[in-house]
Amino acid sequence: MAFVAITDGAASTAEVAAFERDRRELLRHGFGFGGTALMASSIPLLWSVRSAFAEAGGDGDAPVLAKAINLERVTVVAYDSLIAGELLSPSVRGVLRRFRAHEQQHAETLTTSLTSLGGTPPAPPAGPADVDRVVEGLRDVRSQSDVLSFLIELETAAVAAYFDAQAKLSEPKLLQTSASIMANEGQHLVVLRRRAGRDPLPNAFETGEQ
Amino acid sequence: MELDHFLRDPQSRRRFFRMTGVSAAGASAVLLGACGDDTKNPVQLGPDESDQADVEILNGLLDLELMAIAAYKAGAPKLGGERLGIVKVFLEQEQAHADGLSGSIEDLDGKPNRAKSDYDFPVLRTDADVLRFALDLENTAIAAYIDALPKFSEKKLRSTAASIITNEAEHASVLLHALGREPVPAALVTGRAA
Numbered sequence: 196m197a198f199v200a201i202t203d204g205a206a207s208t209a210e211v212a213a214f215e216r217d218r219r220e221l222l223r224h225g226f227g228f229g230g231t232a233l234m235a236s237s238i239p240l241l242w243s244v245r246s247a248f249a250e251a252g253g254d255g256d257a258p259v260l261a262k263a264i265n266l267e268r269v270t271v272v273a274y275d276s277l278i279a280g281e282l283l284s285p286s287v288r289g290v291l292r293r294f295r296a297h298e299q300q301h302a303e304t305l306t307t308s309l310t311s312l313g314g315t316p317p318a319p320p321a322g323p324a325d326v327d328r329v330v331e332g333l334r335d336v337r338s339q340s341d342v343l344s345f346l347i348e349l350e351t352a353a354v355a356a357y358f359d360a361q362a363k364l365s366e367p368k369l370l371q372t373s374a375s376i377m378a379n380e381g382q383h384l385v386v387l388r389r390r391a392g393r394d395p396l397p398n399a400f401e402t403g404e405q
Numbered sequence: 406m407e408l409d410h411f412l413r414d415p416q417s418r419r420r421f422f423r424m425t426g427v428s429a430a431g432a433s434a435v436l437l438g439a440c441g442d443d444t445k446n447p448v449q450l451g452p453d454e455s456d457q458a459d460v461e462i463l464n465g466l467l468d469l470e471l472m473a474i475a476a477y478k479a480g481a482p483k484l485g486g487e488r489l490g491i492v493k494v495f496l497e498q499e500q501a502h503a504d505g506l507s508g509s510i511e512d513l514d515g516k517p518n519r520a521k522s523d524y525d526f527p528v529l530r531t532d533a534d535v536l537r538f539a540l541d542l543e544n545t546a547i548a549a550y551i552d553a554l555p556k557f558s559e560k561k562l563r564s565t566a567a568s569i570i571t572n573e574a575e576h577a578s579v580l581l582h583a584l585g586r587e588p589v590p591a592a593l594v595t596g597r598a599a
Contacts, residue, residue: 367555
């Protein structure tokens with residue numbers, strides 16, 4: 196198929212580990228991806244988040260939903276931490292507050308869906324320490340530019356996770372809801388990329404691939 | 406037809422999309438006709454029937470992409486500077502979507518729809534009119550793709566459709582910003598049904 200060029204992204208643990216090794220090696224030699232230098236501490240971020248969906252076990256939609264809820268909640272905590280810091284201009288802080296509210300709404304929507312399926316939502320993250328289990332690098336941001344880079348990578352990872360979820364979910368309404376959330380994360384990316392001085396529309400097919 | 410009338414009148418919009426061959430737009434008549442209206446109780450189809458249903462859905466979406474390409478080509482001469490640059494990027498990306506959809510239709514042994522020789526677009530007098538009409542088309546496309554998602558038999562088509570939805574949502578965000586409006590107005594992006 197013409198679309199097969201876009202993989203479904205169901206990365207295995209071994210593939211994730213290999214990717215991370217390669218990425219660390221590149222960064223050790225001073226190379227970034229796509230010409231953009233990445234914070235060393237954020238190296239595992241993309242694939243650790245993405246693999247969370249890829250490795251969702253069990254039957255039915257509930258395990259994928261639980262992973263998605265955790266991702267959204269962790270993203271809320273990350274936004275909270277960055278908004279509370281002193282690195283942001285008032286304008287950027289206002290943008291991040293709006294996006295934080297969107298992520299919270301995603302988490303609540305997904306929690307309602309999981310509950311209606313008879314599932315139990317995962318325990319909420321307690322704070323930045325729990326964020327590190329999913330996303331590394333939050334504590335290492337030193338400037339507004341770092342904040343924007345961190346969030347671009349986090350939102351990109353979320354897009355990748357929801358892209359993968361399309362092949363894993365079966366309930367029609369959940370497929371539509373996850374696509375609506377994915378599209379919102381893409382809109383976040385447009386604003387964040389623009390604020391970071393990057394091309395806001397780099398991909399005709401927004402799959403979360405870097 | 407004047408753009409303001411077009412945007413305010415749901416019947417005019419439906420008539421426009423129907424006459425331009427895009428009966429899938431927003432209301433998704435083609436999509437529903439292709440594989441049943443009830444997503445909660447999808448009809449079980451055999452392999453050939455599934456492929457044919459996917460082809461019909463893909464062709465409905467291709468109609469939308471081809472119309473968007475024509476709209477951007479028609480609107481570009483009214484734009485300059487940064488706004489023209491934006492539309493050029495959109496045009497390239499809509500063409501990439503159309504090419505991808507056509508390729509997938511052919512892979513399923515289907516025949517991709519062709520662009521219409523003429524689209525009866527509303528009158529676009531200003532650069533703002535072009536952007537407002539473009540925003541309407543992007544939202545209509547988002548609604549149609551979201552409607553189509555659960556109807557695809559082939560799971561990879563769902564993922565790819567979601568990647569296009571996200572790109573169309575990004576276009577909408579850029580257009581909203583260019584129109585001086587909030588670029589990310591809602592947590593759940595659903596487009597708008599015709």
